[in-house]
Amino acid sequence: MNVTKKTLSVAVVAALGAGVSSVAMARDTIQIAGSSTVLPFASIVAEEFGNTYSQFNTPVVGSGGSSGGLRQFCQGVGENTIDIANASRPIRQSEVESCGENGVNDILEVKFGYDGIVFASRLDQNSFELTPEFVFKAAAAQLPQDGELVDNPYTNWSDIDDSLPDQEITLVIPASNHGTREVFEERVLHAGCDTVAEVEEDACNNLRGDGRIVEIAGDYTETLARLDAQQNAVGVFGLSFYDQNRDRLQVATMDGVEPSLETIGSGEYPVSRPLFFYVKGEHLDVIPGLAEYTEFFLNDMTSGYGSPLEDAGLIPMDEGERQEQLEQFESRTVVSAE
């Protein structure tokens, strides 16, 4: 069985050779990971970037969530670490520190737009007019009743307020691995919490555990699937996702304002958040196209008004803010560890 022997040795040599050569080879494709909210748009930019600059490869965009992306980002400097982390929240101090421990010191922060968080229900179900207070009362673990805190007594939306439909409370929210969760907590729960004086500041984020709050660790598709299973549930989505699925979902107003590019851009609709990506300064001179990608991203054609950014359902920054970000990047201003 000479043939077997030969193929065996050839295969082993080939595999070893492949392993060794990869270590020596320089990566020439930008590697990105992070927030699943930013992912669709970042992928579009990557594709357009690859199409516009024939000399650079199309960057590779991975998901993993804001925290997952930043964790990969902070793993160190080198070809098998990512160059850019997408995030739907600013980097945390602890993350800057962990980056520093692994030799990632030049973290360049780029803000590129805003995203709106919307509440939506199935199109064939009741519509909702929400306020942060209503959502807090539907979601909180404990609420005051007759002067003392008791476990959340509400089971029906109409118990909270007469204007709400008479149906069971089921709220589908992103799990804590999502950047969206932070906005939900800050802009909705805390705002609602402030209207209920009895609940302590620290307890604002405590959610009821009786199954009326469903946490989704996956993406919005999973939230949508959940709404198909529990038809009277209200789900939390990104504005862009809602926009692509208007034939299935209806959006709830918040404080009487309907979310749209305009109302979020003007700040009228309260639940929105800035979107970021972080560039590893150490890689700027190593990975070809990294600086060009960032500049392309901040270009008016890419992320200004009427750009693909709007088509992707995100809200652009105004001209001045975008210029400021571009200048900040060009002067290589790094995020400092305090």
Added chain:
Amino acid sequence: MSLTIEQRRQHRLETIEKSLSKRHRKENTFRRLGLVAVLTGLTLVAILFASILSKGVPAFWQATLYTEVTFDPDVIDIAPKPERQEGETQYAYDERMTQWLTQAGLVNWQSLIDASLEQALGEEVEPRQLRDLRALVASGERYALRDRFTEDPSLLGETVSLKMLASADVDVWVKGNIDRDLPDARLQLSPQSRAWVDVLQEQDVLRQSFSTSLFMNTDSRSSLASAGLAGAFMGSLFMMMVVISLSVPLGVSSAIYLEEFAPKNRLTDLIEININNLAAVPSIVFGLLGASIFIGYLRLPLSAPLVGGLVLTLMTLPTIIIATRASLRSIPPSIRQAALGIGASRVQTVFHHVLPLALPGILTGSILGVAQALGETAPLLLIGMNAFVANVPGSPMDQSTALPVQIYLWQGNELRNFFEARTSAAIIVLLGLMLSLNALAIWLRKKFETRW
């Protein structure tokens, strides 16, 4: 007090009769249960296939525009394509080429598409309606147009008949995957775009055509209608090459050693138990291992089919070892004894006599192991192969996705109406590959099967 012989006989017969009917009843119940189990299984498989096929098959056809595009010299106002001059270095030539390509990239290719659609519609389109017009065509088509020109600059001034993909929204609308009675605000296409779609359909400019883009293109986010499987397919192919070239030789040789040469002692028993244990380890654990060892420690690249292949090799090895050992064990000892009896060495016995007879079993086991690896998703998510990759990988070191991961990515796409069908189409492609691998395994087994 003793019974007569006749009475005893009678009594025995009665006992037998009673137990016989009980045994028959038991047997019938068991048979019926078996039949019900088989039928339930078949029904479930039939439902699965019916739902995938009914959703996925239509996605193999896609709304396509058949139009005439003029490469208008007024729009394509750039220098001629550089040609390599004598004495010019490769570098200088490449530099000039890049410059020319950049220049070609700045041409307003979209306006050529606009003009051709305007012609097909037979009406003037006002500038404020351009957005509605552009919503009809897949946005990637402008780059396809550019690439066509840069490859063949002699097209300048010519009018060419072209097939262009309609946008995903148009495809959804034409196929009726969206409720047409919904109010305007809930539909992706504007009323104007929808009216134009009707006109184009009437003139037979817009029709369903077999979707080559599904096979020829890579994944796309900016031009959803042109998203395809080419990149994922190549990624899977590279991974399978790594898996086959590592796991088959390693698995078969360790099985041969363990079965034919290794002494039977506590150590080999321990090894055997652990190989069986390894076969039962959930695949995601191999993914975690791969992420920490191959990427974290050996510093291999992220998202690379090489790493994916290595991880899947670890997963496939036990399957192949177990299948090979079972197949070796099924060769009657008389074959070995006969070979040894006429003076063959042990190596000769194994390689000349036992292995050829065990080959069908080994091949079947290996192919089934590889087929399992082909469909594996979970470990690949942990080594970054779930990234968005718009390049076709040229080597196992380039970033890439894999077919099952592409299915996972597409099922998560926001444009549900379009990607539900696209996902099912990808599942059909993957299932087709699996079925052909299994068919190959059966064919090989039949071909090499020896009876004695």
